[in-house]
Structures are given as C-alpha cells and as structure tokens.
Amino acid sequence: MNKSIVTMAMSATVFLGACTQESTQKTPEAPLIGRTEMTIPNGRLTPEVLYSMARVSSGQVSPDGTKVLYGVSFQSIEQNKGNRELFVVDIDGKNKQQITHTPQSENNEVWINGGKQIAFLTGGQIWVMDADGNNRRQISQYEGGIDGFLLSPDETKVAFISQIPYGIDTHKTFPDLPKATGRMVDDLMYKHWDEWVETVPHTYWAPIDWNGTLGTVTDIVEGEPYDVPMKPFGGVEELSWTPDGTQLAYAARKKTGVPKSLSTNSDIYLYDLAKKETRNLTEGMMGYDTNPVFSPDGSKLAWVSQERDGYESDKHRLFVMDMATGKKTYLTEDFDYNADSPIWHPDGNMLAFLGAKEGLVHIWGITLDKQIGQVTTGQYNYLSIHSDGGQIVAQRQSQEQPTELYRIDPMSGAATEISFENKSLLDQLTMGKSEPRWVKTTDNKEMLVWVIYPPHFDPNKKYPALLYCQGGPQNMVSQYWSFRWNFQIMAANDYIIVAPNRRGLPGFGQEWLEQISGDYGGQNMKDYLAAIDAVAKEPYVDENHLGAVGASYGGFSVYWLAGNHNKRFKAFIAHAGMFNMEHQYLETEEMWFANWDMGGPYWDKNNPVAQRTFANSPHRFVDKWDTPILVTHGEMDFRVPISQGLAAFNAAKLRGVPAEMLVFPDENHWILQPQNGVLFQRVFFNWLDKWLKE
Numbered sequence: 001m002n003k004s005i006v007t008m009a010m011s012a013t014v015f016l017g018a019c020t021q022e023s024t025q026k027t028p029e030a031p032l033i034g035r036t037e038m039t040i041p042n043g044r045l046t047p048e049v050l051y052s053m054a055r056v057s058s059g060q061v062s063p064d065g066t067k068v069l070y071g072v073s074f075q076s077i078e079q080n081k082g083n084r085e086l087f088v089v090d091i092d093g094k095n096k097q098q099i100t101h102t103p104q105s106e107n108n109e110v111w112i113n114g115g116k117q118i119a120f121l122t123g124g125q126i127w128v129m130d131a132d133g134n135n136r137r138q139i140s141q142y143e144g145g146i147d148g149f150l151l152s153p154d155e156t157k158v159a160f161i162s163q164i165p166y167g168i169d170t171h172k173t174f175p176d177l178p179k180a181t182g183r184m185v186d187d188l189m190y191k192h193w194d195e196w197v198e199t200v201p202h203t204y205w206a207p208i209d210w211n212g213t214l215g216t217v218t219d220i221v222e223g224e225p226y227d228v229p230m231k232p233f234g235g236v237e238e239l240s241w242t243p244d245g246t247q248l249a250y251a252a253r254k255k256t257g258v259p260k261s262l263s264t265n266s267d268i269y270l271y272d273l274a275k276k277e278t279r280n281l282t283e284g285m286m287g288y289d290t291n292p293v294f295s296p297d298g299s300k301l302a303w304v305s306q307e308r309d310g311y312e313s314d315k316h317r318l319f320v321m322d323m324a325t326g327k328k329t330y331l332t333e334d335f336d337y338n339a340d341s342p343i344w345h346p347d348g349n350m351l352a353f354l355g356a357k358e359g360l361v362h363i364w365g366i367t368l369d370k371q372i373g374q375v376t377t378g379q380y381n382y383l384s385i386h387s388d389g390g391q392i393v394a395q396r397q398s399q400e401q402p403t404e405l406y407r408i409d410p411m412s413g414a415a416t417e418i419s420f421e422n423k424s425l426l427d428q429l430t431m432g433k434s435e436p437r438w439v440k441t442t443d444n445k446e447m448l449v450w451v452i453y454p455p456h457f458d459p460n461k462k463y464p465a466l467l468y469c470q471g472g473p474q475n476m477v478s479q480y481w482s483f484r485w486n487f488q489i490m491a492a493n494d495y496i497i498v499a500p501n502r503r504g505l506p507g508f509g510q511e512w513l514e515q516i517s518g519d520y521g522g523q524n525m526k527d528y529l530a531a532i533d534a535v536a537k538e539p540y541v542d543e544n545h546l547g548a549v550g551a552s553y554g555g556f557s558v559y560w561l562a563g564n565h566n567k568r569f570k571a572f573i574a575h576a577g578m579f580n581m582e583h584q585y586l587e588t589e590e591m592w593f594a595n596w597d598m599g600g601p602y603w604d605k606n607n608p609v610a611q612r613t614f615a616n617s618p619h620r621f622v623d624k625w626d627t628p629i630l631v632t633h634g635e636m637d638f639r640v641p642i643s644q645g646l647a648a649f650n651a652a653k654l655r656g657v658p659a660e661m662l663v664f665p666d667e668n669h670w671i672l673q674p675q676n677g678v679l680f681q682r683v684f685f686n687w688l689d690k691w692l693k694e
Contacts (some may be wrong), residue, residue: 016136021176029691033076033083034104040428044455045492048680049429050483051075051674054421055082056403059395060107061388062115066091067131068386068393069118070405072421074214077674079521080217088131091391091407093418099133100600108148108236112155112210126158128210140214140468150236151208152245157273158208159220159239159248163199166225187257192589193232194636194668197404200227203239203250205273219425220248220271220278228252229267230290240292240301247272249292249301263593265309268292271306281321282328287314291341295348299323302331302342302351310592311517313474314511316340318353320368330367336509339364346389354382356507359436359448359478363394363408376413381479393418397481399452400488401426401432430455432491434479434519439534441499442526448508449531450477452487464692466490467532467569468499469550469557472596473516473524476507484671484680485551493685495547495692498535502527518582518599518609520553521560521616528557532568539570544570545692549684552640555620559648562629563621571691572629576669579648581617622651628658630687632680634667658686 013324029546038411050427055073062069073084089096097120100106102528108119108121112128119128124145129136140146149160171177183196187346190197201223207215221228228569229238253266267282268289275409282289285308303319305313316338318331332339335355342353345365352375354443355364361381366372374381376394383395383403392408396415405419433453438446454463468485470477477499487497501508504516508643516524528548536543546569550558555577564570578584582602595601629652633645645661652659662683664676671680 006249016245020430030079030103030560031076032101033074033079033081034072034085034101035650037424040425043428043430045429045431045486045489047678048077049425050079050486050489050681051677053402053483053541055483056395056405056419056421058086058109059405060111061091061383061386061391061393062111062131063388065391066117067115067389068405068418069111070108070419071107073105075108075674077678078659078677080673082674086118086133089405089418091393091418093407093416093420097132099129099131101418110151112151117210117558119149119151119462121149123688126160126208127215137212139210139212140210142214142217148236150239150241152241153243154245156207157205157213157241157574159202159203159205159236159241161203161229167198171280173183184659188261188591189257189589193638195232195638197231200225200231201229201234203228203248206250218273218276220250221252223312224254225256226252226254234290237291237662238390240294242294243296243298246274246574249294251290251292251303258591262595263309264288264306264312264592266290280489281326285328285358287311293342293344293345293541295347297347302344304340308389310596311508312590312593312596313472313513315506316479317451318351318366320351329368331370332372334370335364335366335372338506341385342610343385343387352385352387352392353424354385355477356476358507359450359477359501359651360507361478363413363522374413375410376408376415378415379479380415380475392419399450399478399481400431402481411649420643425541431488432486433457437535439531440528441503441523445512447527447531448477448501449535450487450497450499450501451535452491452499454491454494454496459540462540463494463496464545464547464688465496465498465532465535466540466688467528467546467548468497468545469528469548469554469561470499470502470505470553471552472521472552473553473556474506474513477501478507483677485549485667493689495688496535496541498532500527500531502531517597518613520597520613521564522612525557525560525564528561529565529568536568547573547688547692549573549688550577552577555640556567558629559618560616560621561623562627563618569627571688572627572688574645574648575632575671576634576637577631577644577648578640579644580619581614581652584640584644585614585646587643589638619647619651622655625652625655628687628691630660630662630683632662632664632683634664634669636664636666636668639669658691 005271045588057072059206060069069449072085073082075082086106104122107119112119126140144162147161206217240249248271267280286309289305292303299435305317305319318339320329339353342351350367359462362374378383386393395403396406406415435451437449439449490497500677506513555574558572558574596614600607602614631645631649633642635642651663
C-alpha cells in the first residue's frame with residue numbers, strides 16, 4: 001500500500017537518519033555452511049537428519065594416482081541453501097583435508113600442473129590454487145560468466161560454456177518500455193524445465209595463461225542459435241578434446257523451435273581450432289548422440305548413442321569410431337541394457353562404463369572386440385568412474401547409504417570406501433532392510449520388487465504399506481539414495497515400502513522397457529497392483545491400511561490408480577503428476593516425449609495408440625475417486641505444469657473426496673530448497689499417518 005505524501009515527508013528525517021546510522025554498521029555475515037554435527041537419540045532418519053547429510057560428488061584421481069579430489073555439498077535448513085566445498089584425500093582414505101572454506105561454492109575442480117595445483121570454478125570464473133588450497137587467484141574475468149570448463153590435455157587451452165541472448169527481447173523491441181515484464185514468443189521451446197528460454201549456452205575456447213589471463217576467445221558455434229551443450233542438463237561431459245588439443249568434439253541438437261521440440265536427434269561434431277571448421281561425425285544416426293570421449297592416442301572416439309529420433313528413453317548404446325576411416329562399431333550390441341559414462345583404458349583397447357541391470361548399476365568393462373564383463377558386484381548403484389589409468393575411484397550409493405567415494409580394484413572389483421563423509425550420522429542411524437523380491441505379473445512374467453522394511457522390523461507386528469510409483473516413466477527403481485523420495489525415511493516412519501520395477505523400466509531388456517510407450521494405463525498399472533497384492537498377503541502387512549505415492553509419471557500413476565484401485569488403498573499422494581493428458585500434451589515443452597509416449601496428438605482420431613492414451617487419462621476416472629489424496633506441485637515446473645495439480649485437487653474437492661494441496665511457488669519438477677524439502681516430508685507423513693495409522 002502506498003504511503004501518503006504527508007506521511008512520507010514526516011518520516012523523511014527519521015528515515016535518512018536511520019540510513020546514515022546503519023550505513024556505518026556492517027551487516028552480520030551468515031555462518032559458513034558446512035558439516036552439521038548432531039545427535040540422533042532414537043536412531044531414526046528424520047527430515048532434519050536427511051538434510052544434514054553431506055552430498056558427495058566428483059572424485060578426480062591425481063596424476064600420480066596417490067590422491068583424490070572431490071566436492072561435498074552441505075545444506076543449511078536455517079539459511080535455506082547449500083554450499084559446496086572441496087576436499088583432498090589419499091587414495092587409501094587417509095589424510096583427508098578440506099581445502100576450501102568459502103561461502104561461494106567451488107565446482108568443476110580438476111588437477112593441473114602434475115597435481116601441484118587445482119583449477120576450479122567459483123563465482124562464474126575460473127580460479128586456481130595450490131593442491132593444499134593455498135594461493136587462490138582468479139584466472140578468467142569473462143564478462144558473460146562461465147558455467148563450466150574443460151582444459152586441453154596439455155593445459156594450454158580451455159573450452160568453456162557461457163550464455164548468449166536468445167529469442168525476442170521485449171525491451172529492445174520497445175525501448176521506451178523498460179519496466180515492461182511481458183515476454184514475446186513466436187515459436188516453441190520458449191520454456192524448458194524451469195526457465196523461460198531467454199539465453200542459450202555456447203561453447204568457447206581460448207588460450208589460458210595460468211598467471212592470470214585468457215587469450216583471444218572464440219565461439220565455436222558463432223552465429224548459430226543452438227544450445228551447445230544441450231539444455232537443460234548438458235555440461236562439459238558433452239565436450240572432449242583431442243589428445244593433441246587441436247580439435248574439440250561436442251554434442252549438439254542443431255534445431256530450433258517446432259523442429260527442436262519434436263526431435264531428439266543430436267550429433268557429435270568435431271571443431272578444428274585452426275581452420276574454424278566443423279564436421280558432423282554422426283550424420284545419419286537419428287537419436288541422441290552424447291558424451292564423446294577420445295582414446296588416449298586420439299585414434300578412436302567413444303560415445304553414447306540412441307537409435308531412434310524422438311525416443312528419449314531408447315537404449316543407451318556404446319559406439320566407437322575409428323577417426324582415420326570413420327568406421328563406427330556398436331560395441332554393446334549384445335548387451336541388452338543401458339551403457340553410460342564410458343572411460344578409456346590407458347592402452348586404448350578397452351573401455352569401462354556404467355551398466356544398469358536388474359535394479360543395480362555397476363561398472364562393466366568391454367574390449368574393442370566386444371568381450372564384456374562385470375567389474376563390481378553387490379546391492380549398490382555406481383554413479384561415476386574416475387581413473388588416472390591405474391587407480392579407479394567411483395561414487396557409490398544404495399538404498400541404505402548416501403553417495404560416498406570408493407577405490408575399486410580393477411581386477412577383483414573389490415570396493416573400499418575412502419570418503420566417509422556421512423559416517424558420524426550413519427553410525428547413529430538404524431536403517432531398514434532393503435530386500436529384492438521377484439513377483440509374478442498378471443501376464444506370467446517375473447518382476448523385481450524392492451521391499452524396504454522399518455528399522456527394528458518385527459514380523460509379529462502389522463505395518464501399513466506404501467506402493468511407490470516410479471517416475472520417468474522409464475527410470476529404473478534401483479539402489480539409489482534420494483533426498484526427496486527416500487525409502488529409508490518412509491521406513492523410519494514405520495511403513496513397509498513396495499517399490500516395483502514395473503513395465504517400462506530399463507535394466508530388464510528392451511522388450512520390458514518399451515512396453516509402456518503408448519500404454520500408460522495398461523500393463524504397467526497391472527504390474528503395480530500385482531506387486532502390492534503380493535506383499536499385502538504377508539502376515540506383517542496391514543492390508544487394510546495401504547497407500548500409494550509417486551511423482552511425475554508416478555504422480556500420473558497415483559491419479560490413475562485413484563479411479564481404478566478397487567478399494568485397495570486408503571490414502572494417495574501425487575507430486576507433479578499428469579492428470580489431464582489432453583492438456584498435458586499441449587502444456588509440456590518437449591513434444592518428442594509427448595508424441596512417443598502418448599502416441600501422438602489427441603486430435604488424430606485415426607491413431608489408435610493416441611486415442612487409447614487419452615481414453616486412459618486419469619481425469620476420465622474422477623467419477624470413481626473415493627480415497628483421500630494429497631496433491632503437491634511446484635509452480636516453476638514446466639515439464640508437468642502446475643495446472644495439472646490444481647485440476648486434480650479441484651476435482652477431488654468437487655467430488656467430496658478428502659484432499660489437501662501443497663504448492664511451492666519457487667520449485668520446479670523437483671523440490672530442491674532445504675526448508676521446502678523438510679516441509680514436504682512433514683506434510684507427507686502427516687497425511688499418511690492421518691489415514692493409514694489413525
């Protein structure tokens with residue numbers, strides 16, 4: 001509300017005096033966000049404990065193979081943000097040292113100068129410091145800011161990512177309206193994930209002088225309106241230098257507008273620094289081509305490829321190209337699972353990669369003549385592979401432990417933890433047991449279902465159970481640790497969790513993966529019910545107190561089950577779920593996804609696959625809704641817009657079904673801020689306890 005002129009005049013003297021006085025005082029700085037030490041009296045995981053856990057990432061082995069450089073993100077619930085610091089530890093896990101202590105977060109860390117120094121990114125610029133964290137100094141002062149960088153093998157050049165303007169600039173079009181907030185749009189892909197697309201990333205290269213300057217900067221896609229690397233999540237992993245530093249490979253989908261929204265066809269391009277010429281290495285390969293990596297001698301290029309245009313969940317295939325002849329070899333042709341994150345062996349005759357199989361992600365090895373073998377074992381997920389050529393370090397997690405770093409014996413596959421960032425908390429927690437179970441489906445197939453039990457599980461008691469509905473829809477239910485959909489925090493609240501690898505998930509062969517496309521309300525829904533029905537028969541499960549929860553496609557699943565569950569469930573929770581598929585088709589941004597998964601537009605009456613999809617839209621079964629439902633959604637979600645959640649909540653209330661809604665104005669498809677995360681968990685369990693325990 002505006003104050004009157006009289007009130008403003010009367011207040012002016014006091015206001016100016018206060019400003020003068022305050023200007024001489026320093027605003028107290030918030031405490032540096034770091035590790036949270038806490039006592040957990042009952043040994044149970046809570047939202048506050050979950051958000052106190054360290055989040056380990058990276059894991060760069062030093063050139064001499066004796067040390068590992070990695071980052072840890074710490075969260076502050078009080079400050080509602082996080083901060084990432086850098087650590088160095090000996091390869092055997094000894095002598096761990098935190099080498100940064102700043103509030104700005106350090107990222108993109110790499111060893112340089114034979115391991116004597118470390119280059120990193122902070123404040124949107126490249127910095128360097130000694131290996132012990134001393135003598136920090138800024139190297140770049142690039143006006144547009146730097147989002148990520150990749151050094152050439154000899155460390156004399158740097159490729160880096162920076163944003164350029166994109167689309168119609170309202171203020172340039174109408175310069176006399178500097179305070180106007182309207183966005184002018186004339187094509188698709190105007191929004192993506194959680195942003196209005198007003199910039200796109202370009203990749204640049206420049207000579208780098210480690211005494212403090214960048215040389216002449218060159219945009220390798222100058223004048224092109226494409227995002228290089230690809231939005232929304234692409235980074236320096238989509239770039240690769242040739243060993244001699246004269247050429248740079250990159251992945252890009254060189255399309256805009258409607259064609260870009262309809263296609264996943266990216267390619268691997270090779271840019272010659274001296275000639276400023278680019279050639280397409282994968283022309284004619286129609287799906288996603290990403291993550292290029294040159295062999296040590298530069299004679300070969302490996303990358304991850306998908307076969308079909310428009311199918312973002314197609315099999316991840318490992319290819320190798322002979323750079324002299326251009327011959328392409330499909331290495332993992334006989335491996336019916338996804339292959340990701342390839343790295344070369346020093347001799348250039350084999351690669352290691354991450355392979356997802358039967359609910360687990362492990363490190364695999366493959367030779368150039370397609371001999372393949374699994375390196376690691378156990379009930380874990382491996383998230384990355386780093387090597388200096390002799391030592392292997394990898395990130396590993398499970399449903400019972402957040403990510404930590406492990407040293408891997410390349411011969412035996414034995415893993416030894418070296419980071420121990422969460423040991424003080426984990427030592428105080430009692431985790432629930434995670435158990436694989438194979439369940440018979442309605443079409444007589446075997447389905448892997450993870451069953452997670454409460455801490456101190458007593459088989460003589462009865463527990464309420466939750467059916468977990470996976471999102472994606474084509475993401476494997478594996479041994480992951482989530483800071484949002486965390487099975488252990490559900491178990492700590494005395495629920496049994498039933499997490500099926502229903503139809504449509506990778507890790508069980510292509511036939512199993514692809515069945516879901518165009519059949520959202522079909523066999524995968526029967527798989528969900530087969531899983532919960534099988535576990536509900538156990539004497540320790542209270543079959544009269546079952547719930548179903550899920551996000552994204554899992555949220556769609558909850559909405560669909562709400563109208564088709566035949567009284568099985570007593571409570572539902574849906575986050576960021578698709579409710580009205582006709583609206584979703586036109587509200588989302590990546591039209592290739594909508595076309596492939598839904599079968600096409602709803603107005604194509606001669607398309608039986610599309611018509612089946614839209615006939616099975618959850619909103620068409622609202623007349624059968626009779627079970628309490630909690631709807632949660634982020635307003636910055638452009639993948640599944642907020643209108644989907646609003647419509648579902650309104651439908652429930654108009655039907656007289658008990659319902660609540662939790663809306664996050666500043667969250668996207670995920671809930672990322674600490675206080676919002678804690679709020680979500682509290683509301684989540686308050687709702688479930690109300691309907692499944694009272």
